[in-house]
Amino acid sequence: MFEHVLSVMIFLPIVAGLILLLTPAGKGIARLTGLVISFASLILGLDIFFKFKEQAALQFVENVAWIPAWGINYHLGLDGISLFVLLAGAILLPMVYILFSTKEKGYYANLLIVQGAMAGALCAADMVLFYIFWEIMLLPIFFMLGLYGGENRIKATLKITIYTIAGSLLMLASIIYVGVTYHAQFGEWNFAISQMSQLQLAGPVAVLAFFGFMIAFAIKIPLFPFHTWLPDAYTEAPTATTFVLSAIMAKIGVYAVIRFVVPVFDGEFARFALLLAYSGVIGMMYCGITAIAQKDIKRMLAFSSASHMGIIALGVFCLNVQALTGSIYQIVAHATSTGVLFLFVGIIEDKMKTRQIKDLGGIAYKAPVFAFFFAVAMLASVGLPGTSGFIGEFLIILGAIKFNVVIGVLAGTTLIIGVCYMLWMFQRVFFEKTNDRTEGFTDLSIKEGLTFLPVIVLIVVMGLYPQPFLSKIEPAAQQLIASVTKADSMQIAQSTHAQQSDGHTVEKKN
Amino acid sequence: MLTDGLFILFTVFAVTGAAGLVLFKHPMNGAMSFLVTLISLAGLYALLSAKLIFAIQLMVYAGAIMSFIIFVIMFLNIQEEDLPIEEGRFKYLIGGVIIVAPIGLFLSRVIKSFPGADAIITVEGFGEIKEVGLLLFREWLLRFEIVSILLLVSLVGAVVLAGTRRIAK
Amino acid sequence: MIQSYLTVSILLFCIGIVGVISRRNVFTVFMSIELMLNAANLAFVTFARLHQTMDGHVLALIVMAVAAAEAGLALAVVILLHKHKGQLDTNVFSLLKG
């Protein structure tokens, strides 16, 4: 269609959001603007999806010099990995504007800005550009959480601020280190990600820089033990913010690991993969077990989300193409299922004025459509075959077994842990007897039903016919794995005479 | 030799006056002592061939500002019992001297690096009203105007601060 | 010669500092500040002589104007404080306490 499609996807929402904030527009206009622009993004996203070729290389590239003295470029591009995260956001965000029609102007404006910034972070092919979008992405979240959140919003905002700022600064330091190293090795300034894989990084500083990146992304994902901001933030944030945080922003953390850490720090990544994998799998189990004890549905879903993010991150750390592909697939699957679940909880909260599980019950009799949709999303989230959740989880477990048997078996327990808390919650909210409060629960209106229907259908379609998606992901995943295993074998070759006992190197069975 | 003699004279007066300012308990005495310093400084300016500054120092500083200060002191009609009780005044002063001494020593060591010789005046009309005026209104015009705004602001500020009660009535 | 004038300037300046930090009488403190300004003026004029330019004189003029403005404001504040507290002790005014 036209060549600056990515820039349009980034800046259309940002500019619209800023204009809304600066002008005295009313709520209605703000919502309408958001709706129109998010639909425009959706159409652009679908257009990109269908034009996307099944290759590993970056596509839709835009590259303009920005700060030439430092080699910083306005460099955008998409590959199979970022495409799906971008698409998930484009598909899911219009729902927010349709479903939540009575919010403040700033709510919609911030949502627009965050949408554009997320697209920017996903498309950025330059580290500095990525960092800038990464930071912009956080600002609207602070405002939405701090202004429109629940009772303990200030505490939650403070917590997320401390955490993410700490992470961001570490990442900035690491970016600068990488840039300086590039300058030292190649004699010119450059921050393009594609160039960084040529770097020879070694020594303790490289390890520090690696952990700088990893901690920043681990906070965002969030990986155990950096997850503590998540329950508070997810619970206190207004529904749309929780939705954005869980469905897309957390995924950008995983995406960033794949995009930045894996190619640049291939050696370090392979060395610490086992440690990180344990972190992912322990986080999965820990958050899953914690979820069962929660009394608030939203908080329970927050822990559930963290639990799933642990398994998604694990897929990245397993260093094989099945797990990595599964991980990226699961990103989209989880975005749809958990995102929709958070929206459902938002609807329950709007209707019942409570999120406490004990105050609910018997909703299924009053609202069969709602219960059916909720059940489909829930089953996708627990990975039932035939829904989108299964493909990703299966591939990740398969890859994890290859990577390390213990990790694989532990990762498999997600099958059990997930159903425990989900079914118990479903029982207490949707089954059992109705009470005075839920007696008045009304089913989804036709508008709401039609809003959710495409996503529910997508969940099932992605479970039954995932191949069109997988074939777009796989080439990029293959390329990444090839680069890591190459570095890995190089490292092994180097360490043959020096130290054989480096237990962190990947255990290979094939 | 006359200039040297005058220099020593003015210096002694200036320093003594300054010391008096710090040492006298009553501000009125201090103000009088400070006046001596200001006049001596005017003398020093004259010795440095700064004719305009000499005049302004005498008229504006020693004349206007000091009389303003003295006027306020007298206006407040300060009695002995109104004064703050400064029991250990001299102890504090000695402490102050000890703290400040390194600064003075350091600065005096810096000065040693300057040329010690008498700077002979080569510029035509150095320090004359006309020359300084030309400089002031040509190269320093903008800053001069800013100072005038500052004065205006302080005027308004003073009125607002000190005149609150009257305006309120 | 230049060194001698600068030495005088330093001496006056240091006396000014001592006055500011060891006295509690508002007027004395205020006049000590004026003393420091004058010491600076002397340095300006001395350097003007050293460099054979009259910019130092202009600066001295400006300093005097600022001193006048400061005197106007500061005395207004002193009057106000005296009205409020009936005191001239700087230790009475501790609004900045954390």
Added chain:
Amino acid sequence: MEHNVTFLGYIPLLPLIGAAVLGFLHIGTCNRKPLNEKLYGLIACVGPVLAFVLALRVFLTLKGMPEEARYLSQKAFTWFQVGELDITMGFLADPLSSLMLVFVTLIGSLIHIYSIGYMEGDKNIGKFFAYLNLFVGSMLILVLGDNPVVMFVGWEGVGLCSYLLISFYSEETNNVLAGNKAFIVNRIGDLGFVLGMAFLFWAIGAGGFDFFSLKANAHSLTPGIALAVCLLLFVGATGKSAQIPLYVWLPDAMAGPTPVSALIHAATMVTAGVYMVARFSFIYAHVPVAGEIVAWIGILTALLAAIFAMFQDDIKKILAYSTVSQLGYMFAGVGVAAYSAGIFHVFTHAFFKALLFLGAGAIIYAMHHEQNIWKMGGLKNKMPKTYITMLIGALALAGCPPFAGFFSKDEILFSTLATGHYGIWAIGVLVAGMTAFYTFRMIFVVFHGEPRDQEAYDHCHEAPAVMTVPLIILAVGALFAGFLNLPAIFGGNQLVSHWLAPSLVEHHPHVSIFIEIIAIGASVAAFVVGIRIAYKRFAVGAEEPQFSGFCKFAYHKFYIDELYDGVFVQPYKKIGNAIRKTIEPSVTDAPVTLASKLYMVIGTAFKVFQVGYVRVYAIYMIVGLSLMSLLLSQSLN
């Protein structure tokens, strides 16, 4: 003969479409004006019946093929393909799956018809039939899957339906809890299945992951991996087929409507584990140790469940434990590599156990949802058709020759004896006696003697034809199904075993006829002894007994449910609560709390300097200047 066909996919698809249609109709109308119940029943029956017709077609097509090339397959589409992993959504019909196919669709159809009568008047009948159709579809996917992953889809699908149907009466907390229990326990098994698949894939999956390729490559498995795969898959089987230690969900699953218990929890779903082990016989045949473990766990489950069944007083619970016990037999059979015997028992068991459950359903229906056998009695006069059919079922279950159960059970016991597993055989014979005992305890208490609850007895009536006709059809099956695999000693030629032979990897040991006679004699003797004790104790005027000692212990099922609750469930919840109450706020929050505390401490420390006197601030400044001067003087020289 062409192997690739296009109609296999329709077999599961038809019930699934039925489920979708019913589901939409139900959701669309349930809170407004409900549709006619008969309409739901009619739509529901279409899918399974058509599937049955197709299944027969498959069966006949296979029959017309040469014995060694009997298979049909359909590769619908590439499901997912990543790296060397290539999973096709494909279906496979070979003798093994065609046998399963025929009886699943047959019994499924019968139970659908029966349900029209049983579920009459329930306002959620649409939902019920939707789930039931979904179940049949999933079960057919399980049976037809041409690779383990497709099989797993059905595997989990039937688990989901089981959950939905157990908690069908979802207003009662206990029913939903039973459903949760079933799903979660099944999930534990599914973990084993997934892990088994993963191991299998990384060992030999690169050459193709469908059953044909796996069978061809099975010889290259190392013994260790093969054992691991077998045991992990068997964990899956114990979950689905209710074996030790994961059998606990099945008795609770009786909370669902009775047709569900008959279809899912007796005839079809629970036998999926046996089917799966038979399906993977090409691996199990390589690892005798795995077979030993399977057989021992099977026979111990059979013993344990039989003990429990002897002391139950809920008619459905008796049948549930009996199912667990019979499943144990089947595993004992497949464990000693007598796969066709195990599958044959699956086949016959489906008839007589479905018959017994449906009969029990008819009684419960007639007694207005009374399930305690000690509230019944003398019902044979009121419900003669039910009585006769249930008696046939009971005789088949108890192993009375020449009913179906006798031949299949005897085949298993004979195989254990023939392969030298005397311990298993001895327990098997013991369990056969116990089976006869508890089955006839139930029959005598329910149908014979005097009515114990006169009022209920008076209101009791025979079930309508829509319920009794399926009973009669199943009774015919229970009577004659056994003859399909008549062993040579009775002049038969083991039709089923020969039919299944191409799908399985098994060796028939040649043993003397003497051993065969011993096996048959012991089985018959056990049956006679069991039924005799039951007759003596319960035929006339037995009252609800009070248990003590071991009996009480067995009546409470050895407190195993309580044990699991105490060892797994409660600690799990406790850990969760502990994390929520203590670890989350105090441990993982520590970095944030510490950071804020640190700032507070530093702030408070610096607050000391903020005395508020401007003079003091000036002093700070001057002191700093002074120190700087000192420092700078050093460098001035």
